[in-house]
Amino acid sequence: MINDKNSQKIVDIIQNWSRKHSLWVLAYGTGCGAIEIPPTMTSRYDAERMGVRGAATPRQADILLITGYLTTKTLKRVIRVYEQMQDPKYVIGFGSCTINGGMYYDSYNTIKVLDKYLPVDVYINGCMPRPESVLAGFGKLQELIGDGKANGATKYKENLEWYKANQKKIIPNWVMPEYNW
Amino acid sequence: MEMLTHILGAIATVILAFVVGMTYGGLVRKITARVQNRLGPPWYQNFIDAYKLYGKTTAIHHGWMQIMGPAFLMVSSVVTLMFIPVLNNGGWFPNLNFEGDLIFLLYLMVFGPLGMALGAGQTGNPNSAIGVTRGLSQMVGFEIPWVMALVALMIQHDTTSITGLMEAQQQSGTWMMFSSPFAFIAAVLAMLGMFRYSPFDIVGAPTELASGPVSENGGKYLFTMMSSGSIFAFVKLTLYVDLFMGGADNLVILLLKTFAIYMIPVLYGLVSPRYRTEQSIRFFWGWPLFFGVLALIYAAIF
Numbered sequence: 001m002i003n004d005k006n007s008q009k010i011v012d013i014i015q016n017w018s019r020k021h022s023l024w025v026l027a028y029g030t031g032c033g034a035i036e037i038p039p040t041m042t043s044r045y046d047a048e049r050m051g052v053r054g055a056a057t058p059r060q061a062d063i064l065l066i067t068g069y070l071t072t073k074t075l076k077r078v079i080r081v082y083e084q085m086q087d088p089k090y091v092i093g094f095g096s097c098t099i100n101g102g103m104y105y106d107s108y109n110t111i112k113v114l115d116k117y118l119p120v121d122v123y124i125n126g127c128m129p130r131p132e133s134v135l136a137g138f139g140k141l142q143e144l145i146g147d148g149k150a151n152g153a154t155k156y157k158e159n160l161e162w163y164k165a166n167q168k169k170i171i172p173n174w175v176m177p178e179y180n181w
Numbered sequence: 182m183e184m185l186t187h188i189l190g191a192i193a194t195v196i197l198a199f200v201v202g203m204t205y206g207g208l209v210r211k212i213t214a215r216v217q218n219r220l221g222p223p224w225y226q227n228f229i230d231a232y233k234l235y236g237k238t239t240a241i242h243h244g245w246m247q248i249m250g251p252a253f254l255m256v257s258s259v260v261t262l263m264f265i266p267v268l269n270n271g272g273w274f275p276n277l278n279f280e281g282d283l284i285f286l287l288y289l290m291v292f293g294p295l296g297m298a299l300g301a302g303q304t305g306n307p308n309s310a311i312g313v314t315r316g317l318s319q320m321v322g323f324e325i326p327w328v329m330a331l332v333a334l335m336i337q338h339d340t341t342s343i344t345g346l347m348e349a350q351q352q353s354g355t356w357m358m359f360s361s362p363f364a365f366i367a368a369v370l371a372m373l374g375m376f377r378y379s380p381f382d383i384v385g386a387p388t389e390l391a392s393g394p395v396s397e398n399g400g401k402y403l404f405t406m407m408s409s410g411s412i413f414a415f416v417k418l419t420l421y422v423d424l425f426m427g428g429a430d431n432l433v434i435l436l437l438k439t440f441a442i443y444m445i446p447v448l449y450g451l452v453s454p455r456y457r458t459e460q461s462i463r464f465f466w467g468w469p470l471f472f473g474v475l476a477l478i479y480a481a482i483f
Contacts, residue, residue: 087238
C-alpha cells in the first residue's frame with residue numbers, strides 16, 4: 001500500500017504542499033540587498049503570512065537567499081553554508097549581481113554568474129528588487145515547489161564535479177571538507 | 182481491560198496535548214502579528230512547519246548524545262504529562278497520580294532541559310554552549326520562587342499530591358489564586374521565565390545566539406523538539422490551572438482557562454525587549470523571591 005505508486009503520489013502532493021507553505025529563509029546578507037529583507041518581513045509587506053520565516057542557522061533553513069554580489073572570499077562561506085543545509089533546499093538569487101554581475105560586471109573580486117557555483121532555483125531581478133518583487137519571487141518558488149520542479153539540490157548532486165571544478169577555479173586555497181552525501 | 186483503557190487514555194492525552202500546544206503556538210504567532218500590525222500566518226501554520234520538518238532529511242550526526250537530547254526532551258514532556266490531571270474527575274484522561282507527585286514533578290520538569298543541555302553540548306557549536314549556560318542560569322533564577330510557591334501550597338493544605346490540592350479547592354469552593362494570592366503571584370512571575378518569551382528569551386535569542394541550544398539541529402530533531410515543546414507548554418498550563426484555578430470540569434473550560442493564563446507571558450513578552458542574563462536572574466531573585474517568602478509566611482501563619 002505504502003510503496004504503491006498512486007499512494008506515493010498522494011504523499012508527494014501533501015509533502016510539497018507543506019514545503020511550499022513553510023519556507024524558512026536563511027538570508028545570506030552580505031551584499032547590499034540585505035536592506036530589502038527587513039521591510040519584506042515586517043508589517044508593511046509581512047512575508048510571514050505566506051509561511052516565510054527567518055531561520056537562524058543553515059541546519060534549520062530551507063532557502064538560502066543570496067542578497068546581491070558575492071566576493072570570491074564570501075563564496076567559500078556560502079558553499080559551506082549551502083552544503084550544511086538539509087534536503088530539500090532551495091537557492092534564491094537576489095538582485096542583478098547574482099544573474100550577470102550587475103554593476104560589478106567588470107570587478108576583479110566578485111563572481112558574476114551565481115548559477116555556475118550553486119544551483120539557483122529562482123532569480124529575483126532588479127537593483128535593488130523592491131519587497132513586492134521579493135514576495136513575487138517567493139510566490140514563484142512556491143509554485144515550483146508545488147509542481148515538484150524546484151530540484152536545484154538534485155541538480156547539484158548530479159553535476160557535483162562540474163560545480164566543484166567551477167568553485168575550485170575561483171577559490172585558490174581550498175581547505176574544506178568534501179561533502180559527497 | 183482496565184489496562185487497555187489506561188493505555189488508550191494515555192495516547193489520547195498525548196494527542197490532545199500535542200494538538201492544543203501546537204494550536205496555541207500558532208495562535209501566539211497570529212496574536213504577535215496582529216500586535217505588530219501584520220496579518221500573520223494562519224493559526225495552523227505550526228502544523229505545516231512540523232510536517233515539513235518531519236519530511237526533511239536529517240543527515241546531521243555529532244554523536245549519540247546529540248540524538249538523545251531531543252529524545253530526553255520528548256520523554257520528559259510525555260512523562261510529566263502522565264502525572265498531570267487534565268480534568269477534575271479523571272474521566273478518559275487517567276493519570277499516574279500518587280501521594281507526593283508534586284515533589285516528583287518538580288524534579289521531572291528539569292529533567293528534559295538537562296538532557297537537552299547534554300545533547301547541545303556534544304554538537305560542539307559555541308552558540309549551543311552559550312545558550313545552555315544561559316538556560317541553566319535562568320533556571321536557577323525562576324526555580325526558586327516556583328518551588329517556594331509550591332511549598333507554600335503544600336504547607337497550607339497539608340498535602341503533596343496534585344489531586345489533593347484540587348480536591349481542597351473543590352471543598353472550600355475558592356480558587357487557590359484567591360485563597361493563597363502570594364503563592365499565585367510568585368508562581369506567575371516564575372512562569373514568565375518558564376515560557377521563555379521576551380524579556381526572558383535569552384536562551385533561544387535568534388538574532389544573537391542563532392537559536393542557541395537548537396542551532397545544530399534541523400529536520401527531524403527540530404520536529405521532536407517542537408512537538409515536545411508544545412506538549413510541555415500544555416503540561417505547564419494545565420498544572421497552573423489545576424493548582425491555582427480550581428482545575429477544569431470539561432475540555433472547553435480547560436481550554437478557556439489555559440489560554441487565559443497563557444496570555445500572561447505572551448502579552449508581557451510582546452511589549453518587552455530582551456534582558457541580559459544577569460538582569461534576568463536579578464529579576465527573579467527580586468520581587469518573585471519576595472512574594473515567594475511572603476507566601477511561605479502566609480502559609481505558616483494561616
